[in-house]
Every structure is written in C-alpha cells, then in structure tokens.
Amino acid sequence: MIMSNLLTLDPWSLHPQLARDTIVIGDLALSRLLVVNDANWPWLLLVPRRQGASEIIDLDEVERAQLMTELARVARALKEVSACDKLNVAALGNVVPQLHVHVIARRSGDAGWPKPIWGATPPLPHDPRELDRFVTAIKRKVWITAEDS
Amino acid sequence: MIMSNLLTLDPWSLHPQLARDTIVIGDLALSRLLVVNDANWPWLLLVPRRQGASEIIDLDEVERAQLMTELARVARALKEVSACDKLNVAALGNVVPQLHVHVIARRSGDAGWPKPIWGATPPLPHDPRELDRFVTAIKRKVWITAEDS
Numbered sequence: 001m002i003m004s005n006l007l008t009l010d011p012w013s014l015h016p017q018l019a020r021d022t023i024v025i026g027d028l029a030l031s032r033l034l035v036v037n038d039a040n041w042p043w044l045l046l047v048p049r050r051q052g053a054s055e056i057i058d059l060d061e062v063e064r065a066q067l068m069t070e071l072a073r074v075a076r077a078l079k080e081v082s083a084c085d086k087l088n089v090a091a092l093g094n095v096v097p098q099l100h101v102h103v104i105a106r107r108s109g110d111a112g113w114p115k116p117i118w119g120a121t122p123p124l125p126h127d128p129r130e131l132d133r134f135v136t137a138i139k140r141k142v143w144i145t146a147e148d149s
Numbered sequence: 150m151i152m153s154n155l156l157t158l159d160p161w162s163l164h165p166q167l168a169r170d171t172i173v174i175g176d177l178a179l180s181r182l183l184v185v186n187d188a189n190w191p192w193l194l195l196v197p198r199r200q201g202a203s204e205i206i207d208l209d210e211v212e213r214a215q216l217m218t219e220l221a222r223v224a225r226a227l228k229e230v231s232a233c234d235k236l237n238v239a240a241l242g243n244v245v246p247q248l249h250v251h252v253i254a255r256r257s258g259d260a261g262w263p264k265p266i267w268g269a270t271p272p273l274p275h276d277p278r279e280l281d282r283f284v285t286a287i288k289r290k291v292w293i294t295a296e297d298s
Contacts, residue, residue, distance in 0.1 A: 055236050057224050068217040075206050086246075087204050090239035094255060094263035097235075106243060114243035118265050 012051040015098035025135055026143065030066040031101075033074060033142065035135060038123040040112075042082040042105040042134065046070055053099040056091055071101060077141030078105050081134065088116065161200040164247035174284055175292065179215045180250075182223060182291065184284060187272040189261075191231040191254040191283065195219055202248040205240055220250060226290030227254050230283065237265065 014032060022034035022045060030050075036043040048067055053059055059067060075087050084105035091101045104117055112120025163181060171183035171194060179199075185192040197216055202208055208216060224236050233254035240250045253266055261269025 055224065055228070056238060057221050057228065057236075061221075064217050064221055065214055068213050072206050072210075072213055075204065079204070079206065086243055087206075088239070088241045088243070089205060090237070090241070092237045092239070092265060094235055094237070116241060116265050116267050
C-alpha cells in the first residue's frame with residue numbers, strides 16, 4: 001500500500017527534449033531504455049525514473065547499484081547486437097538536465113571516429129525496418145538474458 | 150607474503166598516454182585516481198587496475214559495483230571542491246583503450262560549454278600552487294570522508 005502510494009505520487013516524466021529525440025524501447029527496474037533518432041550510430045539512452053535526478057550522485061546508493069546493473073546489461077546487449085569495436089558510455093547533461101546515460105556503439109571509421117559523437121555530424125533518419133530489427137534484437141538481449149555478469 | 154607475490158605478478162600498469170597526460174592523486178581499492186594536465190576544467194580520471202579491461206563490462210560484477218562506489222565518492226568530492234554546475238562522467242576510450250572514466254566539473258560559460266570538453270580547446274598548463282591546493286582538497290574528501298552515500 002505504501003509502495004503503491006509512493007509510485008502514484010511519483011511525478012517522474014521523461015524530459016520533453018529526450019522524448020522528442022528518442023523512441024522508447026521499454027522500462028527496466030530503474031531506468032527507461034530509449035533509442036536515439038540518429039542512424040549514424042547504434043545509440044541508446046538509460047534514463048533513471050527518479051524525479052529531479054540530474055547527477056549520478058543524486059541517486060541513492062541502491063539506485064546507483066541498480067543503474068550499474070542495468071548499464072552493464074544494456075552495454076552487453078548493444079555490444080553483441082552491433083558487433084562494435086568500442087562502447088562509449090557517458091552521463092553529460094549540460095543541455096538536458098534530466099539524468100540520462102548514453103550507451104553508444106562505435107566502430108573504427110564511423111562518423112566522427114575516434115572523436116566523441118556529440119556534434120560530430122547531423123542526425124541521420126533511421127530506416128524503419130532496420131530500426132525495428134535493432135530494437136527487437138536489443139529487447140531480446142536485455143529482457144530475456146537472465147544473467148547479469 | 151601471498152599478497153606481495155600477487156602484487157608482484159599483477160601485470161597492470163597505467164597506459165603510457167594516460168601517464169603522460171596526468172598526475173597521480175592516489176589509489177582507491179579498485180581504481181587509480183588521476184588529475185588531467187589541463188587547467189581548463191577540474192578533470193579527474195578513475196582507472197580500474199585490471200589488466201586488459203577496456204570496457205566497463207570487462208570488469209566482473211563485484212568490480213563494477215566497486216567502480217560505481219568509487220565514482221560516486223570521487224564525483225561528490227569533485228562537486229564539493231569545484232562548486233560546479235554539472236558533472237560530466239564518461240568512459241569513451243576510442244583512442245586510449247585502457248578503461249578510464251572521466252569525471253569533469255563543468256560550469257556554465259566554461260571553455261566549450263555546453264559541449265563536451267574533448268577537443269574543445271588546447272590544454273592549459275596548471276598553476277602549480279592551484280593544482281596542489283586542488284589535489285589536497287580532493288584527497289581530503291575522497292580518502293577522509295567515511296560515508297559512501
């Protein structure tokens with residue numbers, strides 16, 4: 001009862017700019033998983049559903065541990081699905097203050113390589129069928145794979 | 150004796166480029182804490198002392214939890230010491246493959262704001278006395294503060 005009241009009162013909602021720039025894949029225990037509308041790179045976001053959190057240290061210790069668990073699960077899924085050379089993981093938030101963690105699959109020779117992706121090149125629209133295949137593959141890895149390590 | 154043998158056999162060493170670009174602050178249980186030789190921003194690195202680790206998911210589950218604990222401790226210290234507007238946390242590694250986590254204090258209006266710092270502006274040498282004060286303040290917060298949350 002107390003839990004469900006707390007959940008009802010929780011005013012969290014996805015920041016409008018994140019909502020505009022992404023498609024929802026689904027919710028993990030703590031975070032909403034999103035794919036960014038930019039086909040230059042396989043690019044996911046994890047957004048902890050905690051109202052007012054802007055920094056990782058705004059989460060409490062249990063939430064931070066959960067974020068790391070979810071980050072590892074998502075990073076592993078993205079690495080397997082994309083067969084990338086390197087993952088880029090970042091919580092920046094200089095423009096959109098709502099805490100969000102980028103998980104990006106990089107390949108040697110991709111747009112902007114080896115620089116970080118932000119501002120490297122204009123967004124590229126997704127091919128709807130490729131996006132659908134990508135989201136389906138990520139969902140299968142993130143929600144069906146049981147082990148976390 | 151066993152410990153000291155293990156330490157002798159541990160082949161981890163700091164990547165030469167990270168060694169060249171930073172000054173050592175000290176070692177946490179898992180990570181070496183460094184300050185980057187660039188006075189444009191208060192800029193720390195956490196480098197887990199695990200040979201061959203390039204991605205966060207190359208660490209095992211216990212090490213990932215420890216990395217999050219150390220990251221939170223360092224981020225809190227940096228936020229307090231710098232009185233920054235925003236922390237930027239990132240594990241990129243497209244150039245230097247050894248796993249390293251950037252923890253950067255940003256201020257509205259700093260060099261490159263609100264863009265990420267990489268490539269924003271040429272490195273600026275530290276004033277040795279300011280650097281010494283900064284390192285002393287970070288050390289005090291990271292090693293003396295007892296609580297992790």
